[in-house]
Each structure stands twice: as structure tokens, then as C-alpha cells.
Amino acid sequence: xxxxxxxxxxxxxxxxxxxxxxxxxxxxxxxxxxxxxxxxxxxxxxxxxxxxxxxxxxxxxxxxxxxxxxxxxxxxxxxxxxxxxxxxxxxxxxxxxxxxxxxxxxxxxxxxxxxxxxxxxxxxxxxxxxxxxxxxxxxxxxxxxxxxxxxxxxxxxxxxxxxxxxxxxxxxxxxxxxxxxxxxxxxxxxxxxxxxxxxxxxxxxxxxxxxxxxxxxxxxxxxxxxxxxxxxxxxxxxxxxxxxxxxxxxxxxxxxxxxxxxxxx
Amino acid sequence: xxxxxxxxxxxxxxxxxxxxxxxxxxxxxxxxxxxxxxxxxxxxxxxxxxxxxxxxxxxxxxxxxxxxxxxxxxxxxxxxxxxxxxxxxxxxxxxxxxxxxxxxxxxxxxxxxxxxxxxxxxxxxxxxxxxxxxxxxxxxxxxxxxxxxxxxxxxxxxxxxxxxxxxxxxxxxxxxxxxxxxxxxxxxxxxxxxxxxxxxxxxxxxxxxxxxxxxxxxxxxxxxxxxxxxxxxxxxxxxxxxxxxxx
Numbered sequence: 001x002x003x004x005x006x007x008x009x010x011x012x013x014x015x016x017x018x019x020x021x022x023x024x025x026x027x028x029x030x031x032x033x034x035x036x037x038x039x040x041x042x043x044x045x046x047x048x049x050x051x052x053x054x055x056x057x058x059x060x061x062x063x064x065x066x067x068x069x070x071x072x073x074x075x076x077x078x079x080x081x082x083x084x085x086x087x088x089x090x091x092x093x094x095x096x097x098x099x100x101x102x103x104x105x106x107x108x109x110x111x112x113x114x115x116x117x118x119x120x121x122x123x124x125x126x127x128x129x130x131x132x133x134x135x136x137x138x139x140x141x142x143x144x145x146x147x148x149x150x151x152x153x154x155x156x157x158x159x160x161x162x163x164x165x166x167x168x169x170x171x172x173x174x175x176x177x178x179x180x181x182x183x184x185x186x187x188x189x190x191x192x193x194x195x196x197x198x199x200x201x202x203x204x205x206x207x208x209x210x211x212x213x214x215x216x217x218x219x220x221x222x223x224x225x226x227x228x229x230x231x232x233x234x235x236x237x238x239x240x241x242x243x244x245x246x247x248x249x250x251x252x253x254x255x256x257x258x259x260x261x262x263x264x265x
Numbered sequence: 266x267x268x269x270x271x272x273x274x275x276x277x278x279x280x281x282x283x284x285x286x287x288x289x290x291x292x293x294x295x296x297x298x299x300x301x302x303x304x305x306x307x308x309x310x311x312x313x314x315x316x317x318x319x320x321x322x323x324x325x326x327x328x329x330x331x332x333x334x335x336x337x338x339x340x341x342x343x344x345x346x347x348x349x350x351x352x353x354x355x356x357x358x359x360x361x362x363x364x365x366x367x368x369x370x371x372x373x374x375x376x377x378x379x380x381x382x383x384x385x386x387x388x389x390x391x392x393x394x395x396x397x398x399x400x401x402x403x404x405x406x407x408x409x410x411x412x413x414x415x416x417x418x419x420x421x422x423x424x425x426x427x428x429x430x431x432x433x434x435x436x437x438x439x440x441x442x443x444x445x446x447x448x449x450x451x452x453x454x455x456x457x458x459x460x461x462x463x464x465x466x467x468x469x470x471x472x473x474x475x476x477x478x479x480x481x482x483x484x485x486x487x488x489x490x491x492x493x494x495x496x497x498x499x500x501x502x503x504x505x506x507x508x509x510x511x512x
Contacts, residue, residue, distance in 0.1 A: 106439065106441065110439065110440075110441050111396075111440055111441050112439055112440030112441065126441075128441050129396070129424040129425050129441075207428070210425075211398070211424065211425025211426075211427065211436075212401065212425055212426050212427060212428060213423065213424065213425050213426055214426075217425065218426075225428065226401055226403050226426075226428065227403075228330075228333060229327065229329040229330060229333065229401075229403040229404065229428070230329065230403045232333065232336075
């Protein structure tokens with residue numbers, strides 16, 4: 001049965017929510033230098049920044065998946081003292097101003113940081129001013145989005161399937177891979193999309209920790225910021241690219257998510 | 266204290282705010298270059314502005330960002346940048362009155378306290394083993410540094426191009442970088458945290474700091490008085506104490 005009439009009390013604010021997001025974007029589209037878009041975007045700096053942005057955000061996503069999905073499982077399935085504290089700590093980067101995150105990363109992994117000081121001679125160190133540093137900063141800021149979403153999915157996944165698999169003799173690792181994870185896959189994928197999108201747009205922690213060097217640490221957000229200082233038209237052109245890339249990936253992922261998750265949402 | 270106030274007042278070109286005529290009132294928002302942070306926070310300068318009878322709020326950022334804020338219509342009464350190039354677009358767009366120069370600044374090499382790597386000249390910065398941080402050429406201090414390096418015939422491969430002068434200073438002060446090029450005023454502001462290495466005048470680049478009244482101000486009198494005081498030398502003690510030169 002269809003609902004007779006959707007309540008205006010919900011429809012009006014919902015339209016307001018869409019307007020809140022789209023009105024600024026319309027402004028961006030209006031001010032875009034459409035005729036010079038090609039020349040603005042065909043500079044080697046833009047190509048470098050875009051490539052770095054994609055590489056680093058995917059790198060950060062990989063780090064977040066390898067570390068974050070197991071953490072989500074631990075938070076969802078194990079009860080241990082201090083779990084609330086671990087959850088709060090891991091989610092902290094979501095509310096922390098990214099610049100503060102950058103400063104924190106510096107004071108740990110920087111050349112003078114409490115860890116970086118001891119590992120300065122190892123390969124890959126010091127991390128600031130390197131592409132690995134960008135990935136680390138982006139993972140720091142973006143991983144919580146994956147953890148919080150995947151944890152919710154793992155909690156909702158019906159544990160009886162897991163128990164049934166156990167009675168059939170499947171070990172815990174096998175059950176995680178073949179039963180639990182597939183059940184939670186839509187949430188993990190949604191979390192991964194959020195995480196990747198956050199990493200792609202990351203600016204504050206990245207520039208604070210890794211600096212700004214074209215070709216090595218200058219991602220699209222940094223390039224946009226630098227361009228904003230000198231040529232606002234060029235800045236809008238760069239923003240459009242980042243916007244388009246993000247939108248394409250989010251729409252593509254969303255389609256897949258709905259496909260696998262259509263019955264419950 | 267009283268003597269200091271009298272001194273500050275005397276510094277304002279003899280204008281001891283006669284009580285007969287109403288002086289400027291209200292509040293002022295001043296958008297200023299990051300390199301002015303300490304000078305404008307200095308007690309001597311605050312006393313000089315106290316006498317104006319307006320409440321002054323400062324907002325500091327890179328000069329080009331300050332200019333971008335004015336272009337975007339940020340509510341501001343006075344704008345002060347670290348070079349004339351940053352002010353030029355505002356003048357061209359008719360957003361500000363004619364800018365007036367109130368201070369000068371020049372460059373210095375900044376190194377961690379005690380100069381552990383023994384940097385003594387711009388030429389030393391070309392050493393690949395040295396982690397050198399410069400400001401991006403989009404920023405005034407970055408442009409000046411590039412010009413100084415060009416004059417000295419030195420090629421530097423920086424590990425990062427920071428977006429304002431304080432970021433360069435922070436990299437060196439925190440030990441993440443071995444050397445950077447900043448303004449002499451930034452070295453003075455950082456105190457014992459860092460050591461400054463002088464750049465000789467033939468390679469050094471002198472920048473002139475302009476201030477202007479923003480046309481869209483709704484406190485024209487206050488803004489005008491602020492710029493008059495700044496140009497007239499009311500804040501000279503504060504500016505000199507922080508390493509600036511006279512215009």
C-alpha cells in the first residue's frame with residue numbers, strides 16, 4: 001500500500017536539505033570559466049595533483065580497510081573492558097579539526113616527533129614531506145568513517161548464520177571471511193565509499209603534516225587552495241574536476257550499494 | 266604606564282584627541298598580513314589604537330588570502346598586506362582607497378636554534394642533504410625568496426612550498442626542516458626558538474607594506490584614523506621592536 005500523502009512537515013525540510021547542498025554548487029557552476037576550462041585543466045600541475053589525489057586517497061582507503069575492518073569487527077563482536085574508550089578514540093579524528101590532526105601526526109611521526117625521532121634513519125622516514133605522509137594523514141582522518149559504518153553493519157548481521165557455520169566446523173577466520181563479512185558487505189562498501197571520499201577531499205591534516213610540493217605532496221585540495229590565492233577562476237576549474245570525480249565515484253558506488261542492499265533500504 | 270601612554274599619544278603626530286570634536290567611534294575590523302601578527306598585538310600599538318576610541322579586531326592570514334577575502338566581500342574596514350602586489354588587485358577593482366606604505370621588511374634565512382647545520386648563506390641552501398622549506402610563489406614571501414635566490418644565482422629544491430610565512434617558520438622551529446626563508450620580522454617574533462642568518466643587501470628583497478581603507482567600510486572615520494596613525498608613525502615603536510623598517 002502506498003502512503004496516501006507524504007507529510008509536508010518532512011517534505012519541506014527535506015527540500016531545504018537538498019537546497020543547502022546544491023545552492024553553493026550552482027554558484028560554483030555559474031562562476032566556472034567554461035570557455036577556458038580546457039586550458040585551465042591541461043597544465044601538468046593539475047594532472048600531477050589529480051593523479052596524486054587519486055593514488056593517495058586509494059592508498060588511504062587500503063590502509064583503512066586493512067586496519068579498520070578488523071577493528072570494526074572487534075568493536076562489534078568482542079566485549080572487553082574499555083571498548084567504549086577505544087571506540088571514542090578511534091572516532092576522534094572525525095570531530096578533531098584536521099589541522100590539529102596534522103599537528104598531532106607531526107608530534108608523533110615528524111622528524112622531531114616522539115616516534116619519528118627514533119626511526120629517522122629507517123627507509124621511508126621521516127614521513128613529513130613525502131607521499132607516504134599524505135597517505136598517512138588521509139588515513140588518519142578518513143578511517144573512522146569506514147570503522148563506524150562497518151561496525152554498524154557487523155552488529156546488524158545475523159549472528160545465527162555465524163553460529164550455524166560454527167556447528168558445521170568452520171573456524172573463526174573462515175566464518176569471518178565467508179559468512180560475517182559477506183553479510184556486512186553493503187555496510188563495509190558504504191563505509192569504504194565515505195572513507196575514500198573523505199580522503200579525497202582531505203586538506204588540513206595533509207598540508208600540515210605532509211606540506212605542499214607539486215608532484216609529491218600537493219593533492220587537488222592543496223592545488224585548489226594555492227590557485228585560490230592567485231587565480232580564483234583557475235581555482236573554480238580545479239574544484240569542478242574534484243567535484244566531478246567525487247560525484248562519478250559516489251554515484252557508481254551508490255548504484256552498486258542499492259543493488260546489493262535494495263531489500264533493506 | 267602614564268608616561269607610556271603620553272608617549273604613545275605624542276607619537277600620533279601631535280593629535281592628542283581633543284575632547285571638543287567627537288573622535289572616531291565604534292569598531293574596526295582589520296584584515297592584515299600574517300607577518301603583522303606580533304606587531305599589531307604589541308602593547309605599544311594597542312595603546313596607540315586605544316586612543317582612537319574604537320574597538321579593533323584583527324584577522325591575520327597570508328596577504329593574498331587577505332586580499333581574496335576583501336574581494337569576496339568580507340566585512341572589513343582596513344586591509345594591510347605584506348607587499349604591494351597583493352594590494353594591487355584591490356586597487357584595480359576599486360575596492361579600497363589609495364594604499365599608503367607604513368613599513369618595510371626584508372628576508373632572512375631561518376634555521377633551528379644554534380644553527381646545527383652551519384648555514385651561512387643562500388648558497389648553502391642548494392645542498393641537497395638539507396631539508397629546505399620555502400613559501401609558495403603565490404605568497405609574497407615566496408615571491409621575494411625566489412627573487413633573492415635568483416639574484417644570488419642559487420637553485421634550491423625545497424621539500425615543501427608552504428602557504429604562508431608562519432608555516433615556513435613553524436617547520437623550522439619544530440625541527441621538521443633545516444632551513445627556510447622568511448622575513449626578518451618572523452625571526453624576531455620567534456625569539457629563542459630559531460636563529461636568523463642575515464642575507465646581504467645585494468641579494469635581499471625589501472618589501473613595502475601598504476594599508477588602505479576598504480571602501481565598503483561603515484566606519485570610514487575610524488578606518489581613516491587607523492590608517493593615518495599607522496602611516497603617521499604612531500605604531501613605529503611597535504613595528505621597529507618587531508624588526509620592521511621605516512617606510
